[in-house]
Amino acid sequence: MGTLRFMxxxxxxxxxxxxxxxxxxxxxxxxxxxxKRIAELEPGMSLPPERKLATELGxxxxxxxxxxxxxxxxxxxxxxxxxxxxVAPPKLVHVRQLTSFSDDLGAAGLTVHSEIIDAxxxxxxxxxxxxxxxxKGAPVERLVRLRIVNDEPLALETxxxxxxxxxxxxxxxxxxxxxxxxxxxxxxxxxxEDSVQTALATPDQGRHLKVATGTPLLLIERTSRDADGxxxxxxxxxxxxxxxxxxxxGTL
Amino acid sequence: MGTLRFMxxxxxxxxxxxxxxxxxxxxxxxxxxxxKRIAELEPGMSLPPERKLATELGxxxxxxxxxxxxxxxxxxxxxxxxxxxxVAPPKLVHVRQLTSFSDDLGAAGLTVHSEIIDAxxxxxxxxxxxxxxxxKGAPVERLVRLRIVNDEPLALETxxxxxxxxxxxxxxxxxxxxxxxxxxxxxxxxxxEDSVQTALATPDQGRHLKVATGTPLLLIERTSRDADGxxxxxxxxxxxxxxxxxxxxGTL
DNA sequence: CAGTCAGATTGGCATATACCAATATGGTCC
DNA sequence: GGACCATATTGGTATATGCCAATCTGACTG
Numbered sequence: 001m002g003t004l005r006f007m008x009x010x011x012x013x014x015x016x017x018x019x020x021x022x023x024x025x026x027x028x029x030x031x032x033x034x035x036k037r038i039a040e041l042e043p044g045m046s047l048p049p050e051r052k053l054a055t056e057l058g059x060x061x062x063x064x065x066x067x068x069x070x071x072x073x074x075x076x077x078x079x080x081x082x083x084x085x086x087v088a089p090p091k092l093v094h095v096r097q098l099t100s101f102s103d104d105l106g107a108a109g110l111t112v113h114s115e116i117i118d119a120x121x122x123x124x125x126x127x128x129x130x131x132x133x134x135x136k137g138a139p140v141e142r143l144v145r146l147r148i149v150n151d152e153p154l155a156l157e158t159x160x161x162x163x164x165x166x167x168x169x170x171x172x173x174x175x176x177x178x179x180x181x182x183x184x185x186x187x188x189x190x191x192x193e194d195s196v197q198t199a200l201a202t203p204d205q206g207r208h209l210k211v212a213t214g215t216p217l218l219l220i221e222r223t224s225r226d227a228d229g230x231x232x233x234x235x236x237x238x239x240x241x242x243x244x245x246x247x248x249x250g251t252l
Numbered sequence: 253m254g255t256l257r258f259m260x261x262x263x264x265x266x267x268x269x270x271x272x273x274x275x276x277x278x279x280x281x282x283x284x285x286x287x288k289r290i291a292e293l294e295p296g297m298s299l300p301p302e303r304k305l306a307t308e309l310g311x312x313x314x315x316x317x318x319x320x321x322x323x324x325x326x327x328x329x330x331x332x333x334x335x336x337x338x339v340a341p342p343k344l345v346h347v348r349q350l351t352s353f354s355d356d357l358g359a360a361g362l363t364v365h366s367e368i369i370d371a372x373x374x375x376x377x378x379x380x381x382x383x384x385x386x387x388k389g390a391p392v393e394r395l396v397r398l399r400i401v402n403d404e405p406l407a408l409e410t411x412x413x414x415x416x417x418x419x420x421x422x423x424x425x426x427x428x429x430x431x432x433x434x435x436x437x438x439x440x441x442x443x444x445e446d447s448v449q450t451a452l453a454t455p456d457q458g459r460h461l462k463v464a465t466g467t468p469l470l471l472i473e474r475t476s477r478d479a480d481g482x483x484x485x486x487x488x489x490x491x492x493x494x495x496x497x498x499x500x501x502g503t504l
Numbered sequence: 505c506a507g508t509c510a511g512a513t514t515g516g517c518a519t520a521t522a523c524c525a526a527t528a529t530g531g532t533c534c
Numbered sequence: 535g536g537a538c539c540a541t542a543t544t545g546g547t548a549t550a551t552g553c554c555a556a557t558c559t560g561a562c563t564g
Binding site (some may be wrong): 279 | 520526528
C-alpha cells in the first residue's frame with residue numbers, strides 16, 4: 001500500500017475556499033487512513049502489528065497509537081495485549097421508552113442563542129438518504145448550528161430535512177427555534193425517536209466547541225415523524241460531554 | 253510539597269485482602285494526585301505549568317499530560333494553549349422529560365445475566381447520604397453487579413438502598429432482577445429521575461468491563477422514589493460507551 | 505496425544521527530546 | 535495613555551527508545 005503523503009504540518013496556511021481550514025494533526029490523518037482501511041475488513045479481522053503498521057503508514061508508533069486509541073474509544077477497534085488490534089462488531093442497542101423533547105433550555109436565567117455555521121441544500125448521499133427515507137441524490141435542506149449557553153459553545157447540531165424549504169434559514173435566524181419555525185411552515189412533529197451514545201470530537205468539531213480533538217462527546221441523534229409517519233427531520237447533535245449532563249424525570 | 257512516591261510498577265504482585273488488586277499505572281496515580289490538588293482550588297484557578305508540574309510530581313511531561321488529558325476529558329480541567337491549565341466550573345444540567353425504565357434487555361434472543369461483584373452494608377459517607385437523603389453514617393445496602401450480554405460485559409452497576417435488607421443478595425441472585433426482588437420485599441417504585449453523562453473508565457472499571465483505562469463511558473445515575481416521595485434506590489451504572497447506544501421513542 | 509515450558513511476538517507504559525502554535529509580557533514609540 | 539512589536543512562556547504535536555506484560559507459538563516431554 002505504500003506510505004502516505006501527509007499534509008504539511010508546518011506554518012504553511014492553505015487558505016481554502018470556504019471557512020477556516022486548518023491543517024489537521026498527523027495522528028488524525030493516520031486515523032482517517034486507518035478508518036478507510038478498516039472499512040474493507042470484516043468484524044473480527046486483525047490489523048497488522050503496531051510496529052509494522054507505523055512504518056507502513058510512515059509515522060511513529062506513538063502517533064499511531066493515539067489514532068488507535070481513539071478508534072478503540074469509539075468502538076471501532078478492540079485490542080488485546082499480546083495479541084493484536086481487531087475490527088470490533090457493531091454496537092448493541094438498548095431500547096428505552098418514551099421521551100418528550102423541548103427545543104428550549106433557557107429556563108434558569110441562562111443566555112441561550114445559536115450561531116448558524118452552515119446552511120445549504122445538498123443532494124443526499126447514501127447514508128443521509130436512508131436516514132431520511134428518501135431517494136439517494138434527492139435534494140435536502142441542511143442546517144448546521146452551534147448552540148451557545150452563557151457564551152460557551154455547548155453543542156454542534158446538524159439538522160436535515162427531506163424537503164428544501166426556501167427561506168428556512170432566515171426564519172430560524174429570527175425565531176431562534178427550529179421547531180417553532182417548522183410549525184409556521186405547516187410541519188407538525190408528532191413522533192420522535194432518538195439515541196444517545198458517546199463520540200470523540202474531530203478537529204473541526206473541537207474547534208467550534210472549543211474542546212480538544214478526541215474529547216468524548218454525547219452524540220444524540222433524533223428522527224422526527226409527522227402524523228403520517230413520514231420523516232420530517234433527522235438531527236445529529238454533538239454535545240460537549242465535559243459540559244453537559246442530561247436529566248430525565250418520569251413517573252411509572 | 254515534594255515528589256510523590258509511586259507504587260512499584262514492576263512485577264511485584266501485592267496480593268491484597270479482597271479481590272485482584274493490580275498495581276495501577278503511573279499516569280493514573282498522577283491523576284489521583286492532581287485530583288486531590290484540584291480539590292483544594294476554586295474554579296478558574298490555574299495549575300502550575302506542565303513542565304514544572306511534571307518535575308514537581310516526579311514524572312515526565314508525557315505521562316503528566318495523559319493524566320491532564322483525562323481530567324480535561326472529564327470536564328474537571330480546561331486548558332488553553334499558551335496560557336495554562338485551569339480548574340473547570342461544574343457541569344451544566346439540561347432537564348429533559350419523562351422516561352420510563354425497564355430492567356430487562358433480553359428482547360432479541362440475547363443471553364443476559366449479571367455477576368455480583370460486591371455486596372455489603374457500609375455506612376453512608378457524606379456523598380452517599382445526600383443522594384439517599386439520609387443521615388451521614390446511617391447503614392445502607394450496596395450491591396455491585398456486572399451486567400453481561402452475550403458473554404460480553406456491558407455495564408458496571410452500583411445500587412444503593414437506604415435500608416439494609418437482609419437476604420437481598422440471595423434473592424437478587426436467583427431472580428436476576430433487582431426491581432422484581434424489591435417488589436417482593438414490598439417496595440414499590442413509582443417515580444424515577446435519571447441523568448446521562450460521559451465518564452472515563454478507571455483501571456478497576458476497565459478491568460471488569462474489559463476496556464482500556466480512560467475509555468469514555470456512559471454514566472447513568474438513577475434515583476427512584478416510592479409513592480410518598482421517599483428515595484428507595486440510587487444507582488450508578490457505567491455503560492461501555494463503545495458498546496452501548498441508548499434509544500428512546502416517544503409520541504408528542 | 506496432552507501437558508508444559510521457553511522464547512518470540514505484540515500491545516501497554518513511561519521517558520527524553522525537539523519543535524510548533526497560541527498566549528502573555530514588557531518595552532518602545534508615537 | 536494607547537498601539538505596536540519582539541520575546542518569553544506555555545500548552546500541542548510528533549519522534550525515538552526502552553522495558554514490562556499478556557499472548558501466542560512451537561518444541562519438548564511424559
